Amino acid sequence: KNQVEQSPQSLIILEGKNCTLQCNYTVSPFSNLRWYKQDTGRGPVSLTIMTFSENTKSNGRYTATLDADTKQSSLHITASQLSDSASYICVVSQNYGGSQGNLIFGKGTKLSVKP
Amino acid sequence: DADVTQTPRNRITKTGKRIMLECSQTKGHDRMYWYRQDPGLGLRLIYYSFDVKDINKGEISDGYSVSRQAQAKFSLSLESAIPNQTALYFCATSDLPRDRRYNEQFFGPGTRLTVL
Numbered sequence: 664k665n666q667v668e669q670s671p672q673s674l675i676i677l678e679g680k681n682c683t684l685q686c687n688y689t690v691s692p693f694s695n696l697r698w699y700k701q702d703t704g705r706g707p708v709s710l711t712i713m714t715f716s717e718n719t720k721s722n723g724r725y726t727a728t729l730d731a732d733t734k735q736s737s738l739h740i741t742a743s744q745l746s747d748s749a750s751y752i753c754v755v756s757q758n759y760g761g762s763q764g765n766l767i768f769g770k771g772t773k774l775s776v777k778p
Numbered sequence: 779d780a781d782v783t784q785t786p787r788n789r790i791t792k793t794g795k796r797i798m799l800e801c802s803q804t805k806g807h808d809r810m811y812w813y814r815q816d817p818g819l820g821l822r823l824i825y826y827s828f829d830v831k832d833i834n835k836g837e838i839s840d841g842y843s844v845s846r847q848a849q850a851k852f853s854l855s856l857e858s859a860i861p862n863q864t865a866l867y868f869c870a871t872s873d874l875p876r877d878r879r880y881n882e883q884f885f886g887p888g889t890r891l892t893v894l
Contacts, residue, residue: 667820697882706782706868706885707821752820756881766883768820 665690667769669753675775680743684772686736686753694756698727698738701750701771710738710751743776750774781805782886784869790892797856799889801869810852811870811883812836812844814863821868827852859893866890 667688676682688696695714699707711720711727713736719728724741740747750771757765782803791797801810808829813821813836823836825844833844841863845853856863869886 695881704888704890706870706887708885709882712882766821766823768822770818770820 665755665757665767667753667755667767669751669769669772671772672770673773673775675777676743678743678745678776678778682740682743682774684738684740684751684753684774686738686769688734688736688753688755688767690734690755690757690767692757693731693734696727696729696736697754697756698725698736699752699754701752703749707752740774745776745778748774748776782869782871782884784867784886784889786889787887788890790894791859792894793858793860795859795893797859797891799854799867799869799891801852801854801886803850803869803871803884803886805871805873805884806849807871807873807884808849809872809874810846811872812842812852812854813868813870814838814865815868815888816865824854824867856891856893859891861893864891864893 670685697712698710700710701707710722710725713720713729715731726739729736750773752771753769755767785800811826812824815821822838824842825836826834827846830846843855867889870883872883
């Protein structure tokens with residue numbers, strides 16, 4: 664069964680600290696993996712997209728890694744800020760962009776950054 | 779993303795009522811999608827459209843219908859709303875990318891629908 668599992672479900676950290684969110688998937692065939700940030704009451708916003716040939720991709724203080732062999736990804740947030748408080752969603756795409764590109768969404772990790 | 783707008787942003791209705799949620803985009807994308815999000819669950823695809831004449835069912839289309847009135851507009855209808863359709867609804871758009879490996883979707887701000 665195609666699944667995307669994220670851990671932890673929720674996380675509380677202090678401002679300025681680093682954290683790492685995990686994503687394991689069993690989606691096949693694999694096309695790409697995305698990390699989205701979703702602020703409360705808002706739509707998801709893309710942070711990174713990686714294909715199987717990409718091991719790491721950065722977007723400012725966000726760095727995503729992908730191990731296509733073990734089917735694991737992580738999102739590392741450096742020097743957290745209060746504005747990083749959000750849900751982070753891991754999404755795996757089954758097909759290339761020529762078709763609908765079936766997306767399998769994880770349930771998200773809810774991150775709270777405290778002052 | 780301000781280029782994808784949804785109306786209304788919040789709606790409370792009663793069981794059995796017909797409801798329409800609207801989505802408009804100025805990104806010039808051909809592809810549009812409707813998702814719902816429930817607490818503790820990932821987003822689930824309801825319907826998608828690749829162009830004006832194209833409508834496709836997603837994972838959870840029962841109880842919903844859609845209309846693609848123009849490239850920029852995609853509406854979701856609940857013909858007879860029921861309480862378990864209470865959820866956050868998102869519209870999204872995408873384009874056929876130059877690199878087909880990167881089929882990024884851009885989401886609207888969401889519509890919070892409550893069915894009493």
